[in-house]
Amino acid sequence: MSQVYLNGAFMAPQEAHISPMDRGFLFADGIYEVIPAYNGVLFRFDEHLIRLERSLAEIAIHNPHSREEWRHLCETLIERNGGGNLSVYLQISRGATEKRDHAFPNPPVAPTVFMMTGAIAIPAADSPDTASGSKAITLDDIRWARCDIKSISLLPNSLLRQQAVEAGASEAILLRDGFVTEGSASNVFVVIADTIITPPKSHAILGGITRDLVVELCRSHHIPIEEREIPENQLRQADEIWVTSSTKEIVPIIQLNNAPVGDGKPGQVWKKVARHYVNFKRRLCGQDQE
Known part of the structure; x- marks a missing residue:
C-alpha cells in the first residue's frame, strides 16, 4: 500500500488530514517541488532543493528542514513506496491559523509539509x-x-x-x-x-x-x-x-x-x-x- 508523509509521520493517503484553516487550502499560500527518482536514485536533487529554498525565501516561508533532512525524507518515502522510477511531490504551506486573514500570521505558525510519490512513465527521450x-x-x-x-x-x-x-x-x-x-x-x-x-x-x-x-x-x-x-x-x-x-x-x-x-x-x-x-x-x- 502506498504511503505519504505529513508533518512528521508516514501514513496511508486516506489517513492524511489537513486543517481547512491551512493557508495552502485557503490562499494557495505555499510552494511545491517535484523531484524524479530513477532506480530509487534522486535525480538532480541539489538543483531541485536550491529552487525550493529560493521559492520559500521569495514568499517568506521558513524552510522546515535542512537539505540533508529533505534528502532523507525523500529517500525514505521512495523506499516505502517500492523504489524504482518515481516522482516525489513535496509541498510546504504557511500553515494553519485560527482565523482567515490575508496578512501572514504573527507570530508565524508551523508550516504544513506534505509529500507523496507518483509513477513516472517511460519518457520519449x-x-x-x-x-x-x-x-x-x-x-x-x-x-x-x-x-x-x-x-x-x-x-x-x-x-x-x-x-x-x-x-x-x-x-x-x-x-x-x-x-x-x-x-x-x-x-x-x-x-x-x-x-x-x-x-x-x-x-x-x-x-x-x-x-x-x-x-x-x-x-x-x-x-x-x-x-x-x-x-x-x-x-x-x-x-x-x-x-x-x-x-x-x-x-x-x-x-x-x-x-x-x-x-x-x-x-x-x-x-x-x-x-x-x-x-x-x-x-x-x-x-x-x-
Whole structure:
C-alpha cells in the first residue's frame, strides 16, 4: 500500500488530514517541488532543493528542514513506496491559523509539509528513434507576474492546460506581448537553422531543472544554443519545438495549432540532445530505466 508523509509521520493517503484553516487550502499560500527518482536514485536533487529554498525565501516561508533532512525524507518515502522510477511531490504551506486573514500570521505558525510519490512513465527521450511526438497549441499567458516562484497557485496553469486537452493537444505554449514564455507545465525550446533557442530566465518563467540541464548538456557537447526571446513568428516557423519538465524530460512537439512542425516528426537535433540526456541520466542513476 502506498504511503505519504505529513508533518512528521508516514501514513496511508486516506489517513492524511489537513486543517481547512491551512493557508495552502485557503490562499494557495505555499510552494511545491517535484523531484524524479530513477532506480530509487534522486535525480538532480541539489538543483531541485536550491529552487525550493529560493521559492520559500521569495514568499517568506521558513524552510522546515535542512537539505540533508529533505534528502532523507525523500529517500525514505521512495523506499516505502517500492523504489524504482518515481516522482516525489513535496509541498510546504504557511500553515494553519485560527482565523482567515490575508496578512501572514504573527507570530508565524508551523508550516504544513506534505509529500507523496507518483509513477513516472517511460519518457520519449528514452527511445528517440521510435518516439511519436506530441501536439501543442498557443494561448495567451494569463498567469501572474512572478512565474519564477514555484507556487501551488496553479489555477491559471490548469485552465490553460485544460484548453489544450480540449483541443486535442498535450500542452499549451504561452505567449506574452508577442513572445514565448513557457508551457502551462513546461519550458520551451525551438530549433531554427540547427541552433537551439530557449527564453532566458526571468520573472516570466520558472527556472526549470530539466531546462537548465538541457542547456548545460548542449554547451558541454558543443551544440549551438542561445538563451534569448522567441517571437511568435519564429515559434510558428521553427524547424523543431520541444517542451521540457522533470517527469516528462524532453518532449518533441510535432504539431502546433494543427499545423506540422518541420516535417511533422521528431527532429534530428532533438534526437541528438535526447541521447545525451538519457546517457547523463543513466550514468547518474543506473542503466535499468524501465
